[in-house]
Amino acid sequence: MGELTHFNGAGRARMVDVSEKNQTLRTATAGAAVKVSAETFALIMEGGLKKGDVLGVAQVAGIMGAKKNAELIPMCHPIQITGADIEFFPDAEAHVIAIEATVRCKGETGVEMEALTAASVAALTIYDMCKAVQRDIEIGEICLLSKTGGKSGDYFRERG
Numbered sequence: 805m806g807e808l809t810h811f812n813g814a815g816r817a818r819m820v821d822v823s824e825k826n827q828t829l830r831t832a833t834a835g836a837a838v839k840v841s842a843e844t845f846a847l848i849m850e851g852g853l854k855k856g857d858v859l860g861v862a863q864v865a866g867i868m869g870a871k872k873n874a875e876l877i878p879m880c881h882p883i884q885i886t887g888a889d890i891e892f893f894p895d896a897e898a899h900v901i902a903i904e905a906t907v908r909c910k911g912e913t914g915v916e917m918e919a920l921t922a923a924s925v926a927a928l929t930i931y932d933m934c935k936a937v938q939r940d941i942e943i944g945e946i947c948l949l950s951k952t953g954g955k956s957g958d959y960f961r962e963r964g
Contacts, residue, residue, distance in 0.1 A: 810879045819879050825912035830953035833906040834919035836927040837945040844938045845899040848930070855933045859892050859901070862929040866890040869925030870907050870918040880917050885909050888918070890926050903927055904949065914954050920946065 812818040840848070848858045855861075867888045874882035886908045893902040905922035907915040927943045934941060951959045 817879065819881065820913075822881060822912040825955065827910055827912055828953045829908070829910050830914045830951070831906065831908045832914060832916040832919035832951040833904055833949045834916070834923040835905075835945060835947055835949045836903045836923040836943065838901045838903070838927050838930045839942040839944070840899050840901070840930075840934060841938055841940075842899050844934050844941070845894070845896065845901075847937060848901070848934065849894060849896070853933060853937065855936075858930055858933045861933060862903075862926040863890045863892070865929040866903070866905050866922040866926030870905065870915075870922035873918045873921040876921060877917055881913050883909050883911050883913060883915065883918070885915065885918060888922060890922060901930060902945075914951055916948055916951050920948060 809820050810817060847853050851857055867890060870885060870888045874880045888905070888907045891904045891906075893904070894900075895902065903923050903926050905919045905926060907918040907922060909915050924946055927946070931941050931943060947961065948959070949961045
């Protein structure tokens with residue numbers, strides 16, 4: 805790991821200049837997990853919540869989150885995303901919905917933050933749509949799962 809890059813010589817915040825970097829294909833996948841009760845899990849899977857299709861809405865919200873990332877995270881560059889997708893992996897035994905958000909672009913900077921924002925927004929949307937039936941929903945395990953492209957090379961999180 806190198807030094808922190810979002811500070812200028814005076815120690816003040818700055819947006820990193822990426823104008824000298826080469827454009828490359830970049831991808832990132834981030835994950836999150838939402839733990840609910842057995843009853844809430846069943847309602848999500850059966851489409852029984854009054855607000856509608858929880859996972860369908862969370863998928864669209866996650867994609868929107870990726871697109872709005874630079875508006876939310878101050879030092880992130882607004883980038884031209886070429887693709888974004890959200891996948892859900894429901895675990896009926898643990899009452900957990902695992903989320904994987906994958907984002908792609910061709911550019912000078914990576915899409916890790918866009919993927920992390922997408923996974924987080926999808927998780928928050930599940931919470932929002934289910935909070936009327938359960939308040940103690942847990943959101944956790946938000947992390948970068950993989951990234952490809954760019955000068956720093958590829959990264960794949962070790963699954964443990």
